[in-house]
Amino acid sequence: MPKFAISPYRLWTSSLVDRGRSSWQAAIESSYVPADPAQLTEYSLAFEPENVRIFTIDRPADVGSLVSRYATCEDGRSLVDWRAVAREYDGVHLTFRGLLTAQGVPIKTGAASFVLHGWDAESVARFDCRHFDDVATRTCR
Numbered sequence: 001m002p003k004f005a006i007s008p009y010r011l012w013t014s015s016l017v018d019r020g021r022s023s024w025q026a027a028i029e030s031s032y033v034p035a036d037p038a039q040l041t042e043y044s045l046a047f048e049p050e051n052v053r054i055f056t057i058d059r060p061a062d063v064g065s066l067v068s069r070y071a072t073c074e075d076g077r078s079l080v081d082w083r084a085v086a087r088e089y090d091g092v093h094l095t096f097r098g099l100l101t102a103q104g105v106p107i108k109t110g111a112a113s114f115v116l117h118g119w120d121a122e123s124v125a126r127f128d129c130r131h132f133d134d135v136a137t138r139t140c141r
Helices: 023-029 060-070 082-088 096-101
Strands: 011-013 016-018 041-046 054-057 071-074 077-080 091-094 106-109 112-115 123-126 134-139
Touching: 016 023, 054 060, 060 071, 060 077, 060 082, 060 096, 060 106
Parallel strands: 054 091, 077 112
Antiparallel strands: 011 123, 041 134, 071 077, 091 123, 106 112
């Protein structure tokens, strides 16, 4: 039985970037992301990277690859089928370079296009957390 289990689409993590702050925390403190830091919980996760299957978005072509492999169409819009992604990957990592070069860039997918938006910070959307060896939490204040 894993020490930590969470249902899909429920956990976002980001790297520590400055003075022990995560990139999400830095984005919130800069007012780029509207949120109250007192309402956030910080998680420290321990895992072996080689045991985790991560799709990395480092440039617009990576978004194109993700969309071409996992596209679904709704109301004439091209979307990513995140449930299909979660069957093959434990998470998707948007790097700093990916955030700067790929977010907001329209990716043509036949007649429609896809735009990655809403991530707002370097982060990993984690679908499967069974690989975590240890989890510690604290409220950000």
